[in-house]
Amino acid sequence: MIETIVSFTDELLRSFRLVDAIDILLVSAFLYATLVWFKKTTSKGVLIGMAAMAVVYFVARGLDMYLTSLAFQASFAVLLFGLVVVFQEDLRRFLERVASLRKIRFDRKRIDHVDFDVLVESVFKMADTKKGALIVMKAKEPLSRHLNSGICLNGHFSAPLIFSIFDSSTPGHDGAVVIEGNQVKQFAVHLPISQNIEAVAGRGTRHSAALGLSERSDAMTIVVSEERGAVSIAEAGMLTPMPTAADLRQRLADFQTAVLPEEEEPVLHRILFENVQLKLLSVLIAIVAWYSLAYDSSTVQRTFAFPIVYRNVAKNLSIDERAPTECRVTLSGSDRDFRFLDPATIKITLDLSEATEGYQEIPLSEKNIRLPTNLKPYRIDPRTVRLMLQAGKREGQ
Incomplete structure (x- = not known):
C-alpha cells in the first residue's frame, strides 16, 4: 500500500508542471467567484441541482459508464443555455460589478x-x-x-x-x-x-x-x-x-x-484569510477536476508527417529536386499533451549555411524540431536526410 502511494506520488510529481499549478489556481479563482455569486443569489436550489449533476457525471466517468457520460456531455450545451436564461440578471450584475472594481479602488479615499x-x-x-x-x-x-x-x-x-x-x-x-x-x-x-x-x-x-x-x-x-x-x-x-x-x-x-471601510485590509491578508472555507473548497474542487479530466500518467505515441524546411542555402547553390520534403516523426507524451498540439505549426528545420556543393548527409535530431513542452521525439524516419547541392542560382533569384 505504501509502495503504491509512493509510486503514485513520484509519478505525479514528475509529470506535474508549472502550467498545471497555474491552471488549477485560475480554475480555483473562477470557482470561488462562482460560489460567492451563488451564495448571494436567490436561486441557491439551482446550485444544489448543478452540484448533484456534477457528482453524478464524475462518478459515471470514473466507473466508465459510457451511456450516462455521453448523455451528460450531450446535455451540457442545453444546460449552459438554460443557466444563461435563469441567471441573466445575476450574470449582468456580476459583470457590472467586475467592471466597477477599478473605479471603486481609486475613488475609495475621495468619497x-x-x-x-x-x-x-x-x-x-x-x-x-x-x-x-x-x-x-x-x-x-x-x-x-x-x-x-x-x-x-x-x-x-x-x-x-x-x-x-x-x-x-x-x-x-x-x-x-x-x-x-x-x-x-x-x-x-x-x-x-x-x-x-x-x-x-x-x-x-x-x-x-x-x-x-x-x-x-x-x-x-x-x-x-x-x-x-x-x-x-x-x-x-x-x-x-x-x-x-x-x-x-x-x-x-x-x-x-x-x-467604504475606513481602513482597508492588505491585499495579501484578504487573499489568504477572507472566505477561507470557500477558497479551500474551490481549490479542492479544482484539484479533483484537474486529476479527473486533465491528469494522465500513461504515455502514448503518435506519428505525424512534418515538412522539411531548408534554410541558409548559399546563393550559388541550389537543392536537387529529389531532396526529401517531409519526415515522419513519432512523438511520445501523455494524451493531454497531444490535445493542444497543432501539427500544421510543426516543421523540421535544416540549416545548410555550412553545406558545400555535392552530396550531403545531414543527421536529424530533436534540435531540428521545435516541439511543445513534454512532447519528445520517439522515432524519426528517416534519421538522415540525403540531398545534392548543385552549383547555380535557385529558382526565383
Missing part, C-alpha cells in the same frame, strides 16, 4: 458619506408626520439601468433638501432620491417593482419598489410608510423594520463600513 445623524433624524421626523419617503443609498454596483425617469440634482445632502423633495405638494414626492456619497444625485426616480408578492404583502408600492431594487443591486433603500408612519430598509432582497432611530443608525454604519 464622503452623508451625516447619519441628520439622515436618521430626517427619516423619523417624516415617519412621525406620516410623510412617505424612499431614499436609495448607492453602494458599489452601478444603478443606472435599474432607474427610470428621475431628475438630476447633484445637490449636497441636507435635511431641508430632503423635506422639500418629499413634500406632498411637490411633483416628485412619490419617487425616490438616490444618494451617492454625500450628494443627492437624483430625485423623482422610479425603481423596479419586486415580484416577491409574499414579502410585500400588506405593504404599499414604495416597499415593493425598495425590495425590487435590493433584489437587483447591492444598494440599501430606506422606506418611510405614508399609511403607518413606519421605517423599514430593503437590502439584499429583504425588508427589515427599523423600530428606533438607533437601529437605523447602526444599519447605516454597517452599510457604510461594507461599502
Whole structure:
C-alpha cells in the first residue's frame, strides 16, 4: 500500500508542471467567484441541482459508464443555455460589478458619506408626520439601468433638501432620491417593482419598489410608510423594520463600513484569510477536476508527417529536386499533451549555411524540431536526410 502511494506520488510529481499549478489556481479563482455569486443569489436550489449533476457525471466517468457520460456531455450545451436564461440578471450584475472594481479602488479615499445623524433624524421626523419617503443609498454596483425617469440634482445632502423633495405638494414626492456619497444625485426616480408578492404583502408600492431594487443591486433603500408612519430598509432582497432611530443608525454604519471601510485590509491578508472555507473548497474542487479530466500518467505515441524546411542555402547553390520534403516523426507524451498540439505549426528545420556543393548527409535530431513542452521525439524516419547541392542560382533569384 505504501509502495503504491509512493509510486503514485513520484509519478505525479514528475509529470506535474508549472502550467498545471497555474491552471488549477485560475480554475480555483473562477470557482470561488462562482460560489460567492451563488451564495448571494436567490436561486441557491439551482446550485444544489448543478452540484448533484456534477457528482453524478464524475462518478459515471470514473466507473466508465459510457451511456450516462455521453448523455451528460450531450446535455451540457442545453444546460449552459438554460443557466444563461435563469441567471441573466445575476450574470449582468456580476459583470457590472467586475467592471466597477477599478473605479471603486481609486475613488475609495475621495468619497464622503452623508451625516447619519441628520439622515436618521430626517427619516423619523417624516415617519412621525406620516410623510412617505424612499431614499436609495448607492453602494458599489452601478444603478443606472435599474432607474427610470428621475431628475438630476447633484445637490449636497441636507435635511431641508430632503423635506422639500418629499413634500406632498411637490411633483416628485412619490419617487425616490438616490444618494451617492454625500450628494443627492437624483430625485423623482422610479425603481423596479419586486415580484416577491409574499414579502410585500400588506405593504404599499414604495416597499415593493425598495425590495425590487435590493433584489437587483447591492444598494440599501430606506422606506418611510405614508399609511403607518413606519421605517423599514430593503437590502439584499429583504425588508427589515427599523423600530428606533438607533437601529437605523447602526444599519447605516454597517452599510457604510461594507461599502467604504475606513481602513482597508492588505491585499495579501484578504487573499489568504477572507472566505477561507470557500477558497479551500474551490481549490479542492479544482484539484479533483484537474486529476479527473486533465491528469494522465500513461504515455502514448503518435506519428505525424512534418515538412522539411531548408534554410541558409548559399546563393550559388541550389537543392536537387529529389531532396526529401517531409519526415515522419513519432512523438511520445501523455494524451493531454497531444490535445493542444497543432501539427500544421510543426516543421523540421535544416540549416545548410555550412553545406558545400555535392552530396550531403545531414543527421536529424530533436534540435531540428521545435516541439511543445513534454512532447519528445520517439522515432524519426528517416534519421538522415540525403540531398545534392548543385552549383547555380535557385529558382526565383
